[in-house]
Amino acid sequence: MGFFGKNKIALDLGSSKTIVYINRKGIALKELSLLAVNQNKPNDLVFGTKAFELQGKTSLEYKLVQPIIQGRIHNYNYAKQMVAYFIKAAIRQIGSRPEVAIALPSSLSQVDQKAYENLLRDIGISRAMIIDAPFAAALGANLPVYDPKGFLLVDIGAGLIDVALISYGEIIASYNSNFGSQALNELIVSRVRDEHHLLISQDTAEKLKHDLGNAALTDSDKEVNLLVSGNELSTGLPTELKISIELVAKCVDQWVEQLVLSIRNVLRFAPPELAGDILQTGIVLTGGGAQLKRLPERLFQALAIPTNLAPNPVDAVILGTGKLLRSMDKESKAAEVSHR
Secondary structure (H helix, E strand, O other): OOOOOOOEEEEEEOOOEEEEEEOOOEEEEEEEOOEEEEOOOOOOEEEOHHHHOOOOOOOOOEEEEOOEEOOEEOOHHHHHHHHHHHHHHHHOOOOOOOEEEEEEOOOOOHHHHHHHHHHHHHOOOOEEEEEEHHHHHHHHOOOOOOOOOEEEEEEEOOOOEEEEEEEOOEEEEEEEEOOOHHHHHHHHHHHHHHHHOEEOOHHHHHHHHHHHOEOOOOHHHOOOEEEEEEEEOOOOOEEEEEEEHHHHHHHHHHHHHHHHHHHHHHHOOOOHHHHHHHHHHOEEEEOHHHHOEOHHHHHHHHHOOOEEEOOOOOOHHHHHHHHHHHHOOHHHHHHEOOOO
16 A cells, blocks of 8 residues: 555655655755664654754664665665655655655665665555666766766765766766765764874764865865864763864875775776767766865866866756656666666
């Protein structure tokens, strides 16, 4: 029995955020891909931002769960309940089953893809069109992906880096790594702990990345710092400390090395004709992690390929998936991954 009204909807189920797009209406919901479980009452669940607000501020009664990690379903039952909750919140009606287009990481295994298909079927989805996320991102970035030329799309999500070489409406080569923007947060947490014996939260690491993160540091930037709070490792007591931009820059350097490696892993499969195209069309960056300051300049230095940030990098995947929803004809057939 279906939960949802007769709608065509697009889904972007990320490690960090879930986005729901309704055909002909646009983005209807953006929420954190997170839930809190009451350990004394397992059916008492809190979703999204409300769950995040419980983090570290309640007793041990609630446990935070991230049901989708690095593009894969980590907890099937909680993922199913979270997705159903968000879709219902977005479309705000109950009735017959909808049709869904869902963007998933390229190179996702058959087992992982099947898990998403089963999840959607279990919550009452009548048809699921599965689309490679970097292809959707390219459409969302308004790239002419059906033209006879090559484009290199780099989608940097919270959990994954997804790189794809696209030409003639198909992905020629792709590569993804588990070194998305959350990995940069982890590097910052580790370095602050090692250098200053201070334990900071993921939220604080995110703020350091946002405020001090810079992929192409200059001399004029080096005096900048940020006051943060955390717990001293030796005493466990709360304290404040200024963190320098240079500490964050060391973490950024490590992270960018992995990003460049991911891009090279796709470029080495590019036929000579497409390699020439890429030198002209350049690299296009999408995803929240692509907003790191001066990242295009740093990638140009490393790869000697022009690199640009998409106009709306955070929403590129869902906007592209929404475009495919509206057409459901030639574009859909080209992008849909056959059920394997």
